[in-house]
Amino acid sequence: MIIIIRHSIPRFLLKKHFRVAAGVLLIGIFLTVFVFKSCAGQKESLRVYALETVSQDFKPEVSRVLLRAPEGKQLNTKLLYSVYITLFDNNRYPNKNSVRERLVKCFYLNEKNTLVPIADTDGIFDRVEAEFRLAIDRAQRQSMIRLSGELAPGYVDAGSLLEKNLKSGDGLKNNIGLTNFAFNALTCKSGYVYGAVGQTILLPFLQKQQQKFSGVERANLTGEQVNDIYLNFGGRPGFDCSGLIKAYSWLNESTGEFSSKQQGVLPDCTADGLYDAAEIKGNLSAMPDTPGLVVHMSGHVGVYVGGGEVIEARGNRYGVVKTKLEGRGWQHYLQVPTLVYVRSGTYQIQDHKVVLCDGKVTHTDE
Numbered sequence: 001m002i003i004i005i006r007h008s009i010p011r012f013l014l015k016k017h018f019r020v021a022a023g024v025l026l027i028g029i030f031l032t033v034f035v036f037k038s039c040a041g042q043k044e045s046l047r048v049y050a051l052e053t054v055s056q057d058f059k060p061e062v063s064r065v066l067l068r069a070p071e072g073k074q075l076n077t078k079l080l081y082s083v084y085i086t087l088f089d090n091n092r093y094p095n096k097n098s099v100r101e102r103l104v105k106c107f108y109l110n111e112k113n114t115l116v117p118i119a120d121t122d123g124i125f126d127r128v129e130a131e132f133r134l135a136i137d138r139a140q141r142q143s144m145i146r147l148s149g150e151l152a153p154g155y156v157d158a159g160s161l162l163e164k165n166l167k168s169g170d171g172l173k174n175n176i177g178l179t180n181f182a183f184n185a186l187t188c189k190s191g192y193v194y195g196a197v198g199q200t201i202l203l204p205f206l207q208k209q210q211q212k213f214s215g216v217e218r219a220n221l222t223g224e225q226v227n228d229i230y231l232n233f234g235g236r237p238g239f240d241c242s243g244l245i246k247a248y249s250w251l252n253e254s255t256g257e258f259s260s261k262q263q264g265v266l267p268d269c270t271a272d273g274l275y276d277a278a279e280i281k282g283n284l285s286a287m288p289d290t291p292g293l294v295v296h297m298s299g300h301v302g303v304y305v306g307g308g309e310v311i312e313a314r315g316n317r318y319g320v321v322k323t324k325l326e327g328r329g330w331q332h333y334l335q336v337p338t339l340v341y342v343r344s345g346t347y348q349i350q351d352h353k354v355v356l357c358d359g360k361v362t363h364t365d366e
Contacts, residue, residue: 043150050081051234052202054089055154057096061104063157068115074189075107075117076124077154077235082147083128086140106131121145152234158188158200159256162237165348166253173249174340175292176347176354181248182303182311182320183350190320191233192313194219194240198247198258201238206230218299220316229316239313239320241301242271245294249338266338271301278334287333290341290359291349295330304333306349306361 058080066074080103088099106127108115118124125136136144165180166173191201194213199205206226213219229238239247249266250258260268269277275296287293291306302312308325335341343359355362 046085047150047152047231047234048203050085051152051154054081054084055235058084058100058104059155059157061101062155063160065104065108065115065117066156067160069108069117070114073117074156075104076119076121076148077156078148078151079121079124079144080104080107081151081154082144083124086144086147087128087132087134087136102131103128150231152231153189154235155200156188156236158190158237161188162198162247162251163253163256165350166248166251172340173338174342175290175335176342176349177292178245178248178303178336178339179291179305179349181251182244182305185237185239185244185247185313185320186311186322188237188320189233190237190239190313191229192240192315192319193229193238194221195243196238196240197243197250198237198239201229201233201236203230203234205238225316233319236319241313242269242274244303244311244313244320245274245301245336249336264338266336271296271299274301274336275332275334277337279337281332281334284330284333288360290356291354291361292336292339292341293333294336295325296332296334297329298331302328302330306354 055077058077062075062077062080069075084100084103088096088103093099107124108117110116118127122141125141128134129136162181162184164184166177166184193199193201193206193209194216195209196205206221206229209219210221210223210226213221246260246266246268247258250260250262252259252262259265266274267277274294275281278294281296284295287295287304289306291304293304295302295304295310300312302310302323304325305311305322309322310325310328310330311320311322313320314323341359342356344356346353346355348354
């Protein structure tokens with residue numbers, strides 16, 4: 001059938017039809033690429049605007065909420081920015097400070113003088129409706145939820161959260177401080193960036209790291225991977241595995257900045273370099289139950305926090321996570337050379353009092 005039709009059409013018409021079809025196809029491809037690039041550009045611009053402009057406006061209010069919230073419980077900042085951009089980022093609401101303060105209150109409950117972030121999205125929308133006396137129908141709710149999926153998670157006031165429970169009586173940095181710092185990085189839901197030592201994950205920083213480590217395959221900083229890091233951890237602190245340990249050593253608690261140009265701080269080193277530099281180390285089978293020891297395998301380190309658990313900057317996909325000591329392939333333990341390892345006494349680790357005797361945890365009080 002196709003052959004009969006083909007031969008019934010004059011050759012010059014076939015050529016003409018082919019040229020027209022080819023032209024239409026090329027125009028279609030051009031429009032598709034143009035629309036795709038436009039949409040991609042709009043998404044990228046929106047992500048940058050939400051994270052680097054909108055989130056800055058919410059930073060003081062959000063930080064006050066998060067600092068009093070239970071450990072690991074954080075506001076849904078992605079939805080917060082989505083609601084703000086959709087409903088209130090316009091001329092109808094000229095008093096932006098009042099709007100932001102009222103909007104943040106819609107995202108948490110006050111339970112026994114503790115601020116608990118709301119996990120139920122419909123519960124959040126209901127509170128926004130009541131607070132601002134407006135109606136948000138199902139379609140609008142779904143649209144804002146989809147929009148929030150395109151945004152980075154945003155700030156959690158990492159500067160304050162990372163410094164919680166770090167200071168000791170004698171002013172020296174010790175293994176308890178490192179343990180608390182690792183927990184704080186976990187609470188911030190920090191991301192993994194190769195070569196990072198506590199910097200905030202923003203596009204200029206990611207692009208800088210991408211350029212700096214362009215020839216390092218294990219850095220995993222291709223364009224697609226940078227985009228994924230930005231989307232999943234943007235606005236949060238970034239660390240690589242040894243960076244998590246160096247950041248505690250480099251943190252100037254009076255300024256909140258990380259600097260290796262201080263007396264007595266850990267030198268800039270890799271995971272294996274940290275193991276080589278340690279004077280006190282051994283096989284994992286001989287490791288005492290001392291919080292703040294570092295565990296090591298080839299090319300990777302983590303912070304032992306007690307109770308058979310480790311906090312580690314695991315990789316682009318995971319960020320900073322807490323894992324079990326057993327089953328991860330750890331081979332050695334070590335003491336960080338520049339830290340004091342306390343042997344006995346009562347110390348604060350997160351919200352618990354921990355009693356150490358001969359370097360080992362003997363008792364924990366809630």
